[in-house]
Amino acid sequence: MPGLLSGLRVLDMSDYTGATTGSFLASLGAEVIRIERPGSASNHQTLIARRGKKSITLNLDDRNAIALFKGLIKKSDFLIETFRPGFLKSKGLSYEELSTINPQLIHVSITPFGQTGPYSQFLGGELVASAMGGTLATCGYPDDTPVLEALDACSFHACSAAAMGAMFAHRDRGLTGLGQHIDCSIQEVAASRNTNNLLSYQFDKRKLERAGNKVRFGVATVRVVWELADGYCFHSLMTGKFGAPANSALSRWMTEEGYENPMADVNWDTYDRSALPADTRLIWETAIAAFFKSKTKAQIRNEGHQRGIRATVANDPTDVMNDDHLNARDFIRSVEMPNAGAIQLPDYFVRLSNSDFRNPANIPSLGKDNTEVFSQLLDIGASELANLHAKGVI
Amino acid sequence: MSNSTPLAGVKVLDFSWALVGSLTTKLLADFGAEVVKVESALRPCLSRIDKQVSVSSRESLDDKPWFSHFNSSKLSLQLNMKHPRVREVINPLLDWADVVVENFSPGTMEKLGLDYPTIKTQHPDIIMVSGSVFGQTGPYAKNWGVDGTGAALAGRMYMTGWPDRDPVTPSVPYGDVVLPYFMASAVAAAIEHKRTTGQGEYIDASMYEVCVQQMSEAIIESQVSHAPPFRQGNRSRSALYQGVFPCRDDQWIAISIFNEMQWQALVNCVAKAHAEQSAWPAAENLDELTPPMLDELDALVSEWTGSQERYALMELLQTNHIAAGVVQDIADTFENDPQLQHRDYLKTLDHPLLGEFGHQTPPVKLSRTPADVKLAPNMGQHCAYVCKQIIGMTDDVYESLRDENLFV
Numbered sequence: 001m002p003g004l005l006s007g008l009r010v011l012d013m014s015d016y017t018g019a020t021t022g023s024f025l026a027s028l029g030a031e032v033i034r035i036e037r038p039g040s041a042s043n044h045q046t047l048i049a050r051r052g053k054k055s056i057t058l059n060l061d062d063r064n065a066i067a068l069f070k071g072l073i074k075k076s077d078f079l080i081e082t083f084r085p086g087f088l089k090s091k092g093l094s095y096e097e098l099s100t101i102n103p104q105l106i107h108v109s110i111t112p113f114g115q116t117g118p119y120s121q122f123l124g125g126e127l128v129a130s131a132m133g134g135t136l137a138t139c140g141y142p143d144d145t146p147v148l149e150a151l152d153a154c155s156f157h158a159c160s161a162a163a164m165g166a167m168f169a170h171r172d173r174g175l176t177g178l179g180q181h182i183d184c185s186i187q188e189v190a191a192s193r194n195t196n197n198l199l200s201y202q203f204d205k206r207k208l209e210r211a212g213n214k215v216r217f218g219v220a221t222v223r224v225v226w227e228l229a230d231g232y233c234f235h236s237l238m239t240g241k242f243g244a245p246a247n248s249a250l251s252r253w254m255t256e257e258g259y260e261n262p263m264a265d266v267n268w269d270t271y272d273r274s275a276l277p278a279d280t281r282l283i284w285e286t287a288i289a290a291f292f293k294s295k296t297k298a299q300i301r302n303e304g305h306q307r308g309i310r311a312t313v314a315n316d317p318t319d320v321m322n323d324d325h326l327n328a329r330d331f332i333r334s335v336e337m338p339n340a341g342a343i344q345l346p347d348y349f350v351r352l353s354n355s356d357f358r359n360p361a362n363i364p365s366l367g368k369d370n371t372e373v374f375s376q377l378l379d380i381g382a383s384e385l386a387n388l389h390a391k392g393v394i
Numbered sequence: 395m396s397n398s399t400p401l402a403g404v405k406v407l408d409f410s411w412a413l414v415g416s417l418t419t420k421l422l423a424d425f426g427a428e429v430v431k432v433e434s435a436l437r438p439c440l441s442r443i444d445k446q447v448s449v450s451s452r453e454s455l456d457d458k459p460w461f462s463h464f465n466s467s468k469l470s471l472q473l474n475m476k477h478p479r480v481r482e483v484i485n486p487l488l489d490w491a492d493v494v495v496e497n498f499s500p501g502t503m504e505k506l507g508l509d510y511p512t513i514k515t516q517h518p519d520i521i522m523v524s525g526s527v528f529g530q531t532g533p534y535a536k537n538w539g540v541d542g543t544g545a546a547l548a549g550r551m552y553m554t555g556w557p558d559r560d561p562v563t564p565s566v567p568y569g570d571v572v573l574p575y576f577m578a579s580a581v582a583a584a585i586e587h588k589r590t591t592g593q594g595e596y597i598d599a600s601m602y603e604v605c606v607q608q609m610s611e612a613i614i615e616s617q618v619s620h621a622p623p624f625r626q627g628n629r630s631r632s633a634l635y636q637g638v639f640p641c642r643d644d645q646w647i648a649i650s651i652f653n654e655m656q657w658q659a660l661v662n663c664v665a666k667a668h669a670e671q672s673a674w675p676a677a678e679n680l681d682e683l684t685p686p687m688l689d690e691l692d693a694l695v696s697e698w699t700g701s702q703e704r705y706a707l708m709e710l711l712q713t714n715h716i717a718a719g720v721v722q723d724i725a726d727t728f729e730n731d732p733q734l735q736h737r738d739y740l741k742t743l744d745h746p747l748l749g750e751f752g753h754q755t756p757p758v759k760l761s762r763t764p765a766d767v768k769l770a771p772n773m774g775q776h777c778a779y780v781c782k783q784i785i786g787m788t789d790d791v792y793e794s795l796r797d798e799n800l801f802v
Contacts, residue, residue: 004583004595016632020607024576028583044614045631051610095761112717114759117736123717124650127628127636131648132719134727136638139554139564145638146646146721148628149564150553156608157568158757160575165758167582168425172400172763174586180762188739188757193566195754196446197724199459202751203447207724213560215542218446224542225551225560232561234546246538310538312546314561317616317623320549320606325534331603343617346606350580351529353510353596 003029003357008170010078011035012053017126017152017186018082018110019049020159021166024349025078026052029357033072033373038392040366047337051345052359054369060091062393071378073098073105078166080108084123085115095181105179106169110155110162114185124186130154133190138197141212158189220273223285225314226292233292233300235311237273237284244268246310250288253307259291338365370394399426400763404585407491408432408468409508411439413541413567414525414601415497416464417574422493422581423467424756424765430487430780431468434475435773435802441465442773449748456772457747465770466743466753472774475506477800484508486785488517492588493581497525500535510596519594521584523577527569529600539602544569548605553612555625557685569601576604629688634680638721639696641704646721649695649711654678659714664698728752741767777801 006029012022013035026032032053040046040057058065070093073079079098081088088094095107109115112124113132122128127148130136135154140147165182173179200206208216213225215236224236237247247268254261262283295304297313304311315323321344326332333347347359374380374394388394404427408419416439423429433439441461444450450457473480488494494513496503503509503524510522524530527539542563545551555562577599584595606613611631612623628637628648634657636650651657654677661674673694675683683691699707704720711718720726727734734740737759740752756765781787781795795801 004580004587024579028580043631044611044618048610048614113733114737117733119733122712122719123652123656123715124719125636125652125717126630126632127638127648127650128717128719131638131646131721132727132731132733134722134724135564135566136648137646137721137723138566140562141559144556144559145628145640147555147562147638148630149568150550150625151609151611151630152632153550153568153608157572157575160572160579160604161756161758164421164575164579164582164756165760167579167586168400169760169763171404171582171586174589178762180760183759183761185733185737185757188734188737191727191734191739192754192757193568193571194724194727195463196460197566198728198752198754199463200447201724201728203449203459203748208565209723210562211565212562215563216565224563227560232546232552234542234551234563236542305537312539312543314546314551315549316552317549317609317612320547320609321613321616323547325528325532326603326606328532329529329600329603331606340618343614345613346603346610349576349604349607351598351600352580353598354593355595 003355004352005030006357008078009033009076010080011072011076012080014049014080014082014110016045016049017155018080018159018162020156021080021108021110021162022053023049023051024159024163025166027347027349027359029355030078033369036366038367038394042338042366047363050363051335053364054373055364055366056370056373057367057394059393062391064388064391064393066091066093068374068378068388068393069093070101074102075377076102077104077170078106078108080110080162080166082110085109085111085120099179103178104173106166106173106182107179108162108166108182108184110158110184110186112186114188115183119187126152126155126186129186130190133187134194134197135190138194138208138210140210142210144212146210154186154190157193158184158186161189218274220276222273222281223288226289226311228292228300228313229294229296231297231316232314233297233311234314235292235309237271238310239271239273241269243271246308247271249307250309250311253309254287254291257291260287262287333361336362338363367394398763399766400760401425401427401582404428404493405491406430406493406495407487409494409496409498409503412441412497413464413570414573414577415495416441417571418497418523418525418577419468419495420464420466421574421578421756422495424767425760425763426766427493429468430471430776430784431465431771432471432473432475433773434473436474438773454747459745459748459751462745462748462770463753467766467768468771469776469780470771470774471780472777472801474800474802477798479795479798479800482791482795483781483785483800486787487780488513488520490784492521492585494520494522495577495581496522500524500526500528500530514594517594519588519592521581521588521595521597523581523597523599525573525577525599525601527601529603530598541567541570541601544601544605547602549609549612550605553609553623553625556627557625561625569605572608573599573601573604634677635688635691637692637695639692639699641699641702641707645704647699647704647707648719648721650717652717656716659716660695660711663711663714663716664695743767743769745769746772774801
């Protein structure tokens, strides 16, 4: 059986902040055509952005390119773009104009602040959008500068929200025959993560601020990142009967190995992290820190798991690629990169039972599919293609 | 059927609890799906008992803003899933439903006789989605995990923070609130696929795997670069130069430079006030600067930003075509942000026990079929409605089930 989106065509003109939406649609079987400027530099970001997609080039500054683009729009189901609001309109390519060419088009815009409003013309990017969305303020040590989460976390999240908008609109289009414009703001998606903080603030004017290697749970601030002999792990003592088996397993392990253990006599069934005095917590956490510092990642993964202490090693990217679980699920896949040979990469976003569609196992070089796409979709012959190429249109 | 929401007419049987499943079905419900949430006071969702804010009580299951937020627009069916007659309600609901959503530990639905292979025998075209930390198969499928587990496993945690300090984790969730968007997306794709082909689908969504997708760039780096990827504070390959800098009154501003023109604009802004222009590297040399040289540059910029009011500075930089944003905390985004307000990011709903408060609306806006966020249900508020209106149960049967304590 083909993919859930087989037979649908997507034009993807996004930059790296919006590329995941198209990658997700591609993983469900859509034909995603990624459009970049002729001569764009290739790096790891731009290559990942092409995963599962076809690659063509188009220079929108050229009038001939606009006509080609409108031709492609007529034959496509989705457009994904990340231009500054107003740019497409300046080219005569706003949603209003594109929808007259193709009323079924679902036009997905992913921008730092959204299509309209007082900040819509502001320049952004991952760091600025996460700052304005309120997530940056929750990450980092209280005594230090707020710090960005790994890579492009908020942009990736925004891409998932944009994909949802696109799919909901797709369902509606199936019934009504009409497309629409999806407006996704990275700032607003970032802000949507702040629910606990928003509720605490609305009701109690309490803020959940950044806590470094700790996390604030309500009134308690609890250490969650611990140094190991050769890395780090994630662990916290959880409240009540829910946390009791794991808490006592850790305490027992510490005692068995002769570590100082101020928690030896704690009744874990009644332990409440919110009620534990801060000075007691400090004594406990100091003892736990000394214990973890003596353990390796392998010991936490193996013995720690067998003992049920509920500590998770903070994998580095190499650990991730070698993870038995992900490999057993066939999630790690060898993909051919242009000029770089085979690379191990994550494959699907969600696993489907009845669809056996899989992404192609290669990433195209820039413009690899120009001939196929322009000749098949727009009926452009070889000599005209050569001419467009020579003029720098494609 | 109303045309005002994109999922009008979609019927969802919802076994979700906690965050991942509840957010998934909230998104479906806010966009018009009819979502019947199955829950029980015998084992209430943590968000019905968690006392994070002072107005919430120990006695009530209905006065928790956290629950209200993540369960907006749904119907509540209170049901003892272990009751001998529970199938008199569940079976007709399976006949009714287009979609089944759950996020229990893998194996739980099987114990209830509600796993996909079992449901499929009677309902071959059902669409079912399961959300979990590890996915439904594989050696770790039944391992314990929470939001931070996904961050630790996927490499997010290792890669977040300063190179010379322990890694850090944000005080807000990530995997738990990203996965639901992929789940809801896949459900909608499957609904439309079913409409055209008649085929059902089972969707196995793993929070760990989605977090690994987000780390793709680091995963490539780890295979092709001489220097293994490592956390690098606020530096990023996406920008020529960027950082977070102090402002007046212990506040911060984020600045990102993506091209030569923006770099020159920043140099002009700062040099006008302070340092000599000759002290600044040319844009094309920025990616060759060593970490200590970048730190020196940060110090120059900080000296300039440190005395300025953050919002005025943001306006100044943006006027000069430089990407800059105030590091806003929750008070700033809630009280002062005209952009979020312009997007109606909160909808005020009048809760019977909590009074009026702002509920976050879905952060993606659909021009023709917008979301419509409605108040979350009290525990069991819709038992009679679901039984009588949706599955057509007679009053007599409903009352006998009620008298046998099914709806608890």
